[in-house]
Amino acid sequence: MSPLIDTQFDGHVHTRLCNHAEGEMEDYVRAAIERGLRTMCFLEHLETEINYQPSCWLEDETFVEYFAEGARLKEHYQDQIEIRLGVEMGFNPLAVEATQARLQHFPIERIGLSCHFHLYEGRHLNLLSRRRQSLDILAELGPDQVLSTYLDTLTVAVATVNCDVLCHLDAALRHLPGISFNAEHKIQIGHLLDTVKTQETALEINTSGFDYRGSAFPAPWIITEALKRDIPLQAGSDAHRPQDVGRYFQDLPDYLEPLRPA
Ligand SMILES: [Zn+2]
Numbered sequence: 001m002s003p004l005i006d007t008q009f010d011g012h013v014h015t016r017l018c019n020h021a022e023g024e025m026e027d028y029v030r031a032a033i034e035r036g037l038r039t040m041c042f043l044e045h046l047e048t049e050i051n052y053q054p055s056c057w058l059e060d061e062t063f064v065e066y067f068a069e070g071a072r073l074k075e076h077y078q079d080q081i082e083i084r085l086g087v088e089m090g091f092n093p094l095a096v097e098a099t100q101a102r103l104q105h106f107p108i109e110r111i112g113l114s115c116h117f118h119l120y121e122g123r124h125l126n127l128l129s130r131r132r133q134s135l136d137i138l139a140e141l142g143p144d145q146v147l148s149t150y151l152d153t154l155t156v157a158v159a160t161v162n163c164d165v166l167c168h169l170d171a172a173l174r175h176l177p178g179i180s181f182n183a184e185h186k187i188q189i190g191h192l193l194d195t196v197k198t199q200e201t202a203l204e205i206n207t208s209g210f211d212y213r214g215s216a217f218p219a220p221w222i223i224t225e226a227l228k229r230d231i232p233l234q235a236g237s238d239a240h241r242p243q244d245v246g247r248y249f250q251d252l253p254d255y256l257e258p259l260r261p262a
Pocket residue numbers: 014018020045240
């Protein structure tokens with residue numbers, strides 16, 4: 001049987017440029033080489049028209065710096081590792097055209113799609129944050145409704161944006177205790193995966209989940225549903241510190257094998 005995932009490719013690496021990670025781009029490259037990776041892809045946060053503070057993404061002028069330094073590193077380390085420069089594009093349904101316009105300015109080699117924010121009364125709440133300023137209001141709005149909106153938004157995003165990989169499928173509200181999907185959410189996830197398949201997008205297996213909850217994102221049953229549809233899986237460490245590049249990748253083959261559909 002063919003391997004389910006390439007463990008020598010880390011497709012999701014951040015840098016200090018996003019304001020909530022530590023380490024220079026070069027520190028991450030060195031860490032990836034030490035891990036024995038063949039390819040690494042930086043996937044820096046790109047958000048458009050998001051009303052949230054503090055900003056946890058790169059503005060265009062920082063992206064200029066990012067792509068310039070990335071080009072230097074690609075060349076400098078070309079004999080040791082393949083480096084790719086991508087963005088983790090936060091989908092904002094109210095800023096689709098503005099986002100597309102920004103994407104065209106940069107030599108982007110890979111787009112990971114995510115949706116970190118929930119619009120509420122003219123401002124954005126962070127669905128993936130553990131900060132109380134967002135979580136308390138999201139809890140009040142009703143987690144079921146928030147999750148339902150999240151899954152619908154991701155489905156529209158995958159259908160709208162020409163992206164390479166879907167990130168964070170089930171990471172919304174991950175810091176809200178006791179969060180779970182109801183029957184309706186599960187139907188929505190099936191529909192989302194159908195769209196991922198139609199659009200020929202890959203699904204990210206995000207190994208930051210091993211640190212958050214002892215298993216990768218998304219949940220095992222979602223991975224099985226993706227495999228039933230023949231959706232390719234791509235590993236991402238979501239490293240926000242150099243030492244997290246390629247985290248738990250050595251465990252992925254054994255972790256994924258039992259999830260193969262019968
Ligand atoms: Zn981040």
